[in-house]
Amino acid sequence: MTSERDFAETVVGLCKKRGFFWGPSPEIYGGSSGLYDLGPLGKLLKNRLESEIRSSFVRANFWEVECPTVSPEIVWKASGHLEGFVDPITRCTKCGQAYRADNLIEEEVPDADIKGLSLDRLAEKIRELGVKCPACKGQLGPVERFNLMLKTRLGLDQDAYMRPETATTTYLIFKRLLTFFRDKLPAAVFQIGKAYRNEISPRQGILRLREFTQVEAQLFILHKDETDWRAFDDIKSYELPLLPYKIQESGSHEVTTFRVSDALRQGHFKTKAYAWCVNLAYQVFRSMGFRPESLRLRQHLPTERAHYAADAWDVEVQTKSFGWVECCGVHDRGNYDLGRHQQYSKENLSVKDGNESVVPNVLEIAFGVERPLFCHIDNAYAEDSERVWLRFPPHIAPVQVGVFPLMGKPELVGPSQEIYDEVLDSGLTTYLDSTGSIGRRYRRQDEIGTPFCVTVDYDSLRDNTVTVRDRDTMEQVRISRPELVGILLKLVKGKATIAALKEGQPATI
């Protein structure tokens, strides 16, 4: 545990030092917890992750939309967030300790039936059952509501809230989407954008934020299509690392690799469409560059599920800082959301299913970007006796190529500048550095995870070649200038390796 914490501190220290993230923000005013700034490298990394996420969903036939981050109060009344996205809090009148009223009652009187009680009824219940403050046995005060949404105002007098999830704002445009999809379901849409949660006590740095970037994909689907989902056939033989709730209940946390079709047959997933979504969530995380060994899919225990959810699986990433970190939820939201918005807006949000008019169901994949971002840095961290480096997969590394003259001599700096411009033009994120010793420059790039460094030396001037160095092995290979950009692009895409390029080349560089 202590070593985990030390590790987290080391990683966070590196992140602050090198410009991945800073905070809590605003630092010069002392900071406000749960708010962080992304530095240049963190923003590059986040952009790379988002672009992988985006192309994964696009490949799965999802279409991207963007909605406002603030919506008027009525939306959140309809969605249930105003009522439901709250904690009923009560305080001890003597010692001031605050408690979740419902949890407290359940704890003290396990048989009490308090599901869905109003705040006043909860307070009544506390009196009735004689529940006292567990800390000092003092009298408990009235039950108050603590809403986790950030409130704001539109114009002079319209109450509004920052969205606590992007999903709801996607549902609000369902009619428009239906037209866009030519009145045919399934319709698959996703959104990447900011969401806000007024966490009571954010902890664990960038893992629990009050403002964060959410990715939420919605599959609008008819009930009959959930069990008969054609795309399932494309992925049925894929293997997934699963931790079903039944295994967890038996006290084990052992992951079993299942073929998707076997997991379905054995009842771990209820429908083909839901299984397909769980697989998609997993593949999105693979596309971000997480290794299979550090990923698992964990099913929620029935007791931890949200009340509306028929089933819930999470994608979790293993870290050295915080153990397994929940990064993504896959939810069957049924037709709760569309049904509520139909009711509150009086708009018809149903579709034709044969002769029937039905409100479609929604399957959702939801995650924040900052968690995978941190997990990636955590997973990438490596050190040995002589250096610290980040082993990012090349395609997500913030800076992809470093370009150096062997020494800061004009005859080497000039060509380096030309190469830098050329590599930059190819779309790769590139950094030119001609100061200090060559070793120091390599180490600087190692520490921010740059996978490849190009060095211009005196042989370069003679035979028009440069060396390319591999971050992880520190090995180098000599490449002819005309081939350089093409090879770098292949290296970054993982379609070539330094080791393979070295084969058949003379040992000297």
Added chain:
RNA sequence: GCGCCCGUUGUCUAGGGGCUAUGAUGGAUCCCUGCCACGGAUCCGGCCCGGGUUCGAGUCCCGGCGGGCGCACCA
């Protein structure tokens, strides 16, 4: 929100009433340097914020903000 501990250059850190706040690392400029933190010169940068005690406060006290751990919370 509660309890315990903590807050010193960009990062890591010494110092717990007394002259100009310690060291490492880093960064900048220059010299050196024909491939992995070489060396030399010069320079840059810090006591979280606000009150109080004191002749004098990184240092002691109070409050705020922030962090760690535990509790609670994480729809």
